[in-house]
Amino acid sequence: MGYVFIFLMGFGFSVMGGVTIIAYMNFLPAGLSWGEYFTFIASRMECYFLPIGIIIMAIVLARFPNNTNRGS
Secondary structure, three states, rough: OOHHHHHHHHHHHHHHHHHHHHHHHHHOOOOOOHHHHHHHOOOHHHHHHHHHHHHHHHHHHHHHOOOOOOOO
């Protein structure tokens, strides 16, 4: 049960970070270049939730116990 909770926590972080990054893309039509956009999101803490969440999910999936030889 602990693995599921941690996985869902990582998924929530990924969603928060991804939605924030997409929301900040609204600055592009306002005249920001791609370089300025990436500099801006690199300075925002909430944008780091996307890679943190992906890393948490990857760790949980790698450590989750699986029984591959169940019938043998």
